[in-house]
Amino acid sequence: MFAYIVAIAWIYVVLLMALTEPSITAGVMTFLFYCVFPLTILLYLMRAPQRKRALKRNEAAPQHLSHISEFDDQTPSPDTPSNAADQSRSNAPSGQ
Secondary structure, three states: OHHHHHHHHHHHHHHHHHOOOOOOHHHHHHHHHHHHHHHHHHHHHOOOOHHHHHHHHHHHHHHHHHHHHHHHHHOOOOOOOOOHHHHHHHHOOOOO
16 A cells, blocks of 8 residues: 555646656656656566465366355256255146
8 A cells, every 4th residue: 555655646746847848758758767667567576476476266167066066066056946846836736
């Protein structure tokens, strides 16, 4: 969290530096080379541990879901009638 505050402060400092440049081109180049490119690399590197954790979590998820799907095979699906409904149909009097 602290690093994001530092990054926002750095954006502010470089923006003020870019505004003091004598031409628009120099200001844009200052902002790009002192702010956008370095912060992009820095923030990408800072998120590496989070990406690793997410990758491990996503790799573990299919194993967890396959374990759950074993129990899903034992329960009837909503498309098939339940045993109680089958029994009530078989006990119902016929129209004869």
